[in-house]
Amino acid sequence: MLYSHVWSADPGVDLFSRGVELVRASFEAGEYTAFVGLENSYPGFGGAVRGEANHGDPDIEYFMTSLEVQTDTQAPGTNFAHITDYGSTETSVAATVCHYYLFPEDDTTNISLNPLSMAFRIELERAGVDAGPAGIPDTDPARKDPRAHRVPTWNVFGDWKITRLHYLRPLNGDVIPQGCTDWWRQQFPNFSPNAGGNLVPPPGFEPPTMPVAVQYPEWIGPATPE
Numbered sequence: 001m002l003y004s005h006v007w008s009a010d011p012g013v014d015l016f017s018r019g020v021e022l023v024r025a026s027f028e029a030g031e032y033t034a035f036v037g038l039e040n041s042y043p044g045f046g047g048a049v050r051g052e053a054n055h056g057d058p059d060i061e062y063f064m065t066s067l068e069v070q071t072d073t074q075a076p077g078t079n080f081a082h083i084t085d086y087g088s089t090e091t092s093v094a095a096t097v098c099h100y101y102l103f104p105e106d107d108t109t110n111i112s113l114n115p116l117s118m119a120f121r122i123e124l125e126r127a128g129v130d131a132g133p134a135g136i137p138d139t140d141p142a143r144k145d146p147r148a149h150r151v152p153t154w155n156v157f158g159d160w161k162i163t164r165l166h167y168l169r170p171l172n173g174d175v176i177p178q179g180c181t182d183w184w185r186q187q188f189p190n191f192s193p194n195a196g197g198n199l200v201p202p203p204g205f206e207p208p209t210m211p212v213a214v215q216y217p218e219w220i221g222p223a224t225p226e
Contacts, residue, residue, distance in 0.1 A: 003101065005078075005081055008080075008183070015083075019088035022156065023093060027122060030165050034071055044132075044155030059163065093160075094124075096168070096176075096177050100118060113188075113201060114205075116198065116200075125160070131160075132157050132158020135217075147220045147221070188201070190202055
């Protein structure tokens with residue numbers, strides 16, 4: 001079982017806009033690829049990312065595009081993801097996705113919480129006339145929609161190409177947007193910055209646990225899926 005995703009976004013960003021859907025699909029498909037390999041990931045992702053990236057590619061992460069499975073360790077949990085630093089035109093989309101995981105049982109090795117620093121920069125460009133079909137908005141975060149799927153059954157990407165799918169590494173000079181820090185602080189107000197500027201838990205902190213959440217938004221296919 002792979003993670004359920006629960007998404008949020010900065011104020012003013014429409015969680016159901018086409019651009020946000022593309023950012024979300026890029027992140028989720030890249031994460032999924034690490035567990036199942038590129039050919040078994042989201043429909044259309046392999047073409048959108050132009051195949052397996054080279055090791056050390058500065059823009060596209062190899063582990064998110066690898067043909068081979070990168071990890072066979074799967075655990076049920078919920079991935080809370082937030083979209084910030086978002087911008088779009090008719091032919092381009094860019095955003096940063098920051099996230100963390102929570103699990104049903106105590107996991108004192110939850111590296112996503114110590115420190116809070118997991119963030120990806122995602123950028124796409126439209127390379128052709130096919131914008132790709134948009135999914136049906138999921139407007140109820142508490143309800144499992146019977147039409148929904150864990151993974152989209154249609155090609156979300158159309159002619160959009162992923163030009164950047166990059167894990168932000170501050171030690172290498174990458175900058176994590178303030179929107180990520182603000183969101184993490186809202187989620188964990190008792191965390192404080194360490195010497196490197198990362199938010200870390202207080203002494204004696206025990207990671208919270210929770211049942212796997214209903215995915216939100218769920219992937220509900222368009223009326224005429226391709």
